[in-house]
Amino acid sequence: MSRRGSAPVVGVVLLVFVTVALAGTVAAVGVTAPDRPAAATALSLRVDGDAVTLRHEGGGTLDARDLRVVVEVNGTRLRHQPPVPFFAAEGFRGGPTGPFNAAADPAWTAGESASVRLASTNDPALGPGARVRVTVYAGDRRVVSLVTTAR
CATH class of the missing domain: 2.60.40 (Immunoglobulin-like)
Incomplete structure (x- = not known):
């Protein structure tokens, strides 16, 4: 069994994990409502x-x-x-x-x-x-x- 094929798989898994984590962070920041101006x-x-x-x-x-x-x-x-x-x-x-x-x-x-x-x-x-x-x-x-x- 060759170990050469496992490095690309680990790299892809890490890349997917980082992408999902960043997407979750961006989504959480985007959900935050801006401060509402006070009523005049x-x-x-x-x-x-x-x-x-x-x-x-x-x-x-x-x-x-x-x-x-x-x-x-x-x-x-x-x-x-x-x-x-x-x-x-x-x-x-x-x-x-x-x-x-x-x-x-x-x-x-x-x-x-x-x-x-x-x-x-x-x-x-x-x-x-x-x-x-x-x-x-x-x-x-x-x-x-x-x-x-x-x-």
Whole structure:
């Protein structure tokens, strides 16, 4: 019996094995779904006196527990940012309203408003004519950045 014929057979078996393994890897990678973009959400901003109010105008539901809200007055960030959701926090008067309140349902849906009231201990002060920018983040993703003039 000759051993010369077994080398090509072993080579073919190894080649088939490598091909099947690569095909399986490519198929597994191809099955992975790409990240879905988050649903667009429309918010509006109103600043009246010491109250900063955001209204959910439409689009995807936001979970207040995943949000980070950054407030700027005349281009300067507030010393104390609202740690949504919360009940009482340094730099803010009383408890916030809507889903920003820790006791409320954290699901923020279209038609709902959420507001905070700045305390006089927060800086810079909020007054009539001040330019206010509020940026809302869900995790690391910026949801919206809104600018208005305080009344």
